[in-house]
Amino acid sequence: MSITLVAGLGNPGRDYEKTRHNLGWIVIEAFARKHGLAWKSSPQFDAEVARWDSGPGRTCYLAKPQTFMNESGTSVGALARFYKAPVSSIIAIYDDLTIDLGLVKVSVTGSAGGHNGVASLLEHVGDGFIRYRLGIGPKDPPQMDLKDFVLGKFSPDQHTLINQHLDHYLSGLDLLLSRGADAAMNQLNRRDPK
Numbered sequence: 001m002s003i004t005l006v007a008g009l010g011n012p013g014r015d016y017e018k019t020r021h022n023l024g025w026i027v028i029e030a031f032a033r034k035h036g037l038a039w040k041s042s043p044q045f046d047a048e049v050a051r052w053d054s055g056p057g058r059t060c061y062l063a064k065p066q067t068f069m070n071e072s073g074t075s076v077g078a079l080a081r082f083y084k085a086p087v088s089s090i091i092a093i094y095d096d097l098t099i100d101l102g103l104v105k106v107s108v109t110g111s112a113g114g115h116n117g118v119a120s121l122l123e124h125v126g127d128g129f130i131r132y133r134l135g136i137g138p139k140d141p142p143q144m145d146l147k148d149f150v151l152g153k154f155s156p157d158q159h160t161l162i163n164q165h166l167d168h169y170l171s172g173l174d175l176l177l178s179r180g181a182d183a184a185m186n187q188l189n190r191r192d193p194k
Contacts, residue, residue, distance in 0.1 A: 003130070003177050004085035006031075007047075007063045007076045009094040009117040011151075018159070020136040021150040024093040024117075025064055026162070027134060027169045032062055034170055039064070045082065046075040060177065070116035073124030080125055090129040091176065092121055095150065099135030101158060102165045104172050106184045107131045114146065130181050132173060 008028025016022050032039065037050040050062040061083060065075035072092075080090060094117055099105055108130055112119035121129060139149050154162065176184035 003060055003091055004083055004089040005061050005063060005076070005079055006091045006093065006173075006177070007065060007072070007079070007121075009069060009072050009092060010064065011069050012066045016151070018153050019151050020095055020154060021069060023095040023134045023136060023162070027166070027173070028062055028064060028093055030166055031170050031173055037062065045078045047079060049079070054177065070120055072117040073120030073122070076121055077124035087126050087128040088130075090125060091132055091173075092118065092129055093132040093134065093173070094118065095136045096133035097137045097139060097146070097150065099133055100137050101135050102161055102168075103135040104169060104188050105131075105133045105135075106172075106176060106181055106188055107133065108181055130176065132176060134169065 006028065008024040010016065010022035010025030011019070018026075032050050032052075035052055035054075037052050039048040039050050042049045045063070046065060046067050048064045048066060052060045052062060054060055061079065063076065063079055065072045067075050076090065076092070079085070080087070094115065096105070096113075096115070098113065109127055110131070112122055118131070136150070139146070172184060172188050175187060
């Protein structure tokens with residue numbers, strides 16, 4: 001099954017730029033730049049969409065839902081229905097607190113784990129989409145409120161770390177798109193990306 005739809009999750013608006021919760025947007029925007037893709041506003045889907053013809057007969061759509069994070073599923077669900085994309089052909093890129101900053105994990109099932117964007121996808125799309133989980137952990141200080149942490153901005157040092165790992169994020173996504181979830185899990189889930 002070729003991947004049809006890649007959705008980077010985040011919150012629209014200047015206030016949310018460079019926050020931990022928008023790492024999915026940071027990565028999908030960098031991926032679009034790498035492949036020379038242009039974003040187009042698609043109000044009917046509440047999203048910005050970029051079309052990528054990655055090979056003969058292979059078209060993939062990148063999406064940035066313009067709903068807020070906790071309504072991501074309404075946008076992705078509308079796109080999936082329009083493009084007749086089965087749930088197994090959808091990738092969601094999002095921040096994950098349970099993974100250390102700089103690391104990536106790929107998974108195909110599981111609970112939302114307290115992530116409102118994933119909960120919305122499960123509600124509107126169903127389980128079985130591929131999860132491209134970008135580490136933003138650990139939460140520091142540990143007693144900090146979860147919402148305050150994910151909506152907080154990366155420190156300059158963390159921002160540098162993300163920039164250093166951007167190639168890793170993008171090559172992992174290329175691997176996932178070209179070779180599928182199993183190959184990506186084998187390589188990314190156990191590798192220390194030094």
